[in-house]
Amino acid sequence: MLKQIPLNDIQFVLLDMDGTLLDLYFDDYFWGHLVPEKYAERHDITFGAAKDYLYRTYKSHEKTLNWCDIDFWSKELKLDIPALKEQIRHLIEVHPHVIDFLKLMKKQRKKIFLLTNAHYKTVKIKFKKTQIGEYFDDILCSFNVGHPKEFIEFWQGAQKKLKFDTEHSLFIDDTEDVMRTARDFGIKYLLFKTYASPKLEVKESKEFLTIRDFRELM
Numbered sequence: 459m460l461k462q463i464p465l466n467d468i469q470f471v472l473l474d475m476d477g478t479l480l481d482l483y484f485d486d487y488f489w490g491h492l493v494p495e496k497y498a499e500r501h502d503i504t505f506g507a508a509k510d511y512l513y514r515t516y517k518s519h520e521k522t523l524n525w526c527d528i529d530f531w532s533k534e535l536k537l538d539i540p541a542l543k544e545q546i547r548h549l550i551e552v553h554p555h556v557i558d559f560l561k562l563m564k565k566q567r568k569k570i571f572l573l574t575n576a577h578y579k580t581v582k583i584k585f586k587k588t589q590i591g592e593y594f595d596d597i598l599c600s601f602n603v604g605h606p607k608e609f610i611e612f613w614q615g616a617q618k619k620l621k622f623d624t625e626h627s628l629f630i631d632d633t634e635d636v637m638r639t640a641r642d643f644g645i646k647y648l649l650f651k652t653y654a655s656p657k658l659e660v661k662e663s664k665e666f667l668t669i670r671d672f673r674e675l676m
Contacts, residue, residue, distance in 0.1 A: 470569045494509040555673040570595050575600045613640060
């Protein structure tokens with residue numbers, strides 16, 4: 459076990475979803491391949507041209523609620539984004555040792571909260587495929603708060619709703635910008651998940667304590 463993370467002192471376990479609990483390849487493939495492919499077909503342009511246009515468009519909405527709002531993207535791109543996600547839901551996978559970790563936290567009577575920027579419709583699709591929803595005491599999407607996790611207002615709203623104690627909370631995420639905001643808010647224990655997918659490069663962090671998978675915490 460990581461000595462710097464005293465699980466006995468932790469009462470609240472705050473967890474990101476995509477890349478942290480679930481393999482990020484689903485999202486990477488969806489937005490990087492399937493959506494450009496369908497957009498190119500709809501607008502009779504090349505895959506490369508569609509990808510270039512979409513990446514610029516995605517970037518313009520980064521760190522906003524639109525970024526993960528699949529209803530927004532359905533209107534913006536004139537594609538049925540939820541239906542496309544359902545088409546490839548077989549790619550949604552839970553990372554190794556996640557279920558064992560969640561079961562252990564439940565056994566130790568920790569409060570387990572999911573904190574995600576993902577749209578609630580996306581959460582529903584992923585929970586239906588993975589069945590991990592049963593382990594959470596509560597689920598908070600950025601849309602419920604009105605701010606993405608990268609902003610301090612998200613954390614103010616999250617604490618107000620979930621009543622967690624920052625001094626006895628552990629937060630695990632795979633995005634450093636989010637981790638920095640959680641640290642600024644006062645979350646005492648922070649872990650950066652370096653391994654978002656076996657198909658993607660392992661990330662590094664010079665700022666935060668890291669784990670590759672949840673086995674290291676057990």
